[in-house]
Amino acid sequence: MTTPAVPMVKAEGVHKSFGHAHILKGIDLEVAAGEVFCLVGPSGSGKSTFLRCINHLEKISAGRLSVDGHLVGYRQKGDKLYELKEREVAAQRRDIGMVFQRFNLFPHMTAVENVMEAPVQVKGESKTAARERALKLLERVGLGNRTDNYPSQLSGGQQQRVAIARALAMEPKLMLFDEPTSALDPELVGEVLDVMRGLAEDGMTMVVVTHEMGFAREVGDSLVFMDDGVVVESGHPRDVLTDPQHERTKAFLSKVL
Ligand SMILES: Nc1ncnc2c1ncn2[C@@H]1O[C@H](COP(=O)(O)OP(=O)(O)O)[C@@H](O)[C@H]1O
Numbered sequence: 001m002t003t004p005a006v007p008m009v010k011a012e013g014v015h016k017s018f019g020h021a022h023i024l025k026g027i028d029l030e031v032a033a034g035e036v037f038c039l040v041g042p043s044g045s046g047k048s049t050f051l052r053c054i055n056h057l058e059k060i061s062a063g064r065l066s067v068d069g070h071l072v073g074y075r076q077k078g079d080k081l082y083e084l085k086e087r088e089v090a091a092q093r094r095d096i097g098m099v100f101q102r103f104n105l106f107p108h109m110t111a112v113e114n115v116m117e118a119p120v121q122v123k124g125e126s127k128t129a130a131r132e133r134a135l136k137l138l139e140r141v142g143l144g145n146r147t148d149n150y151p152s153q154l155s156g157g158q159q160q161r162v163a164i165a166r167a168l169a170m171e172p173k174l175m176l177f178d179e180p181t182s183a184l185d186p187e188l189v190g191e192v193l194d195v196m197r198g199l200a201e202d203g204m205t206m207v208v209v210t211h212e213m214g215f216a217r218e219v220g221d222s223l224v225f226m227d228d229g230v231v232v233e234s235g236h237p238r239d240v241l242t243d244p245q246h247e248r249t250k251a252f253l254s255k256v257l
């Protein structure tokens with residue numbers, strides 16, 4: 001007998017409202033461990049909101065959401081849910097790396113200092129150990145020769161790669177990417193996607209919001225098309241992208257492909 005693997009992310013009927021604005025209207029999905037899960041959809045459909053719920057930067061209004069078998073923000077005892085304390089939420093969040101469209105590096109710190117910061121400040125790692133690992137991570141994202149540069153001395157693509165290294169420094173079990181290449185000049189997109197492709201090959205579980213359909217097709221294991229707060233269609237990226245079943249998916253893809 002094999003026990004079924006626990007999904008890395010499981011959403012069951014997830015709703016999110018901001019005041020009267022009902023943004024997520026019952027999201028059901030599962031992300032398996034080791035999977036590259038692409039989330040696509042028009043602007044305003046709720047993609048960022050959903051990512052932020054996974055990370056508990058937003059609190060869901062209804063439904064259940066778990067990461068690696070643990071409810072996000074809650075503990076269950078019997079059939080009752082208890083909200084986690086801020087410290088426990090922070091501990092949950094530490095296992096999840098997030099990369100945004102805007103890199104948000106600390107401008108007064110060098111690349112290596114940016115990558116070392118959280119392990120030292122949050123995990124209490126020694127500076128020596130954190131620096132050593134940061135240097136390896138910068139090497140891994142192709143920036144072994146830019147470790148002492150400040151963000152202002154780096155291109156957008158290089159800054160985004162530092163941001164990825166910084167997220168990896170916390171040794172996350174899940175990485176969330178929110179349109180990581182949308183703010184980049186076109187010629188810099190490839191270098192960031194290459195780093196993400198490498199992470200995928202190393203087995204990292206990734207949820208990627210992106211308009212890069214080439215990446216989704218080549219690297220993605222699953223693709224979900226979201227519109228207006230619901231999952232319209234999902235499947236293997238190749239299937240959804242080449243043979244979309246729903247009008248809304250077709251309309252969207254005709255604009256981005
Ligand atoms: N903090 C917030 N307060 C009120 N409305 C919000 C908030 N965050 C997002 N929204 C609204 O939720 C909707 C979905 O936004 P978002 O998740 O950013 O969509 P996407 O990432 O797919 O473009 C938008 O209409 C946006 O204005």
Ligand SMILES: [Mg+2]
Pocket residue numbers: 047048049178
């Ligand atoms: Mg967004």
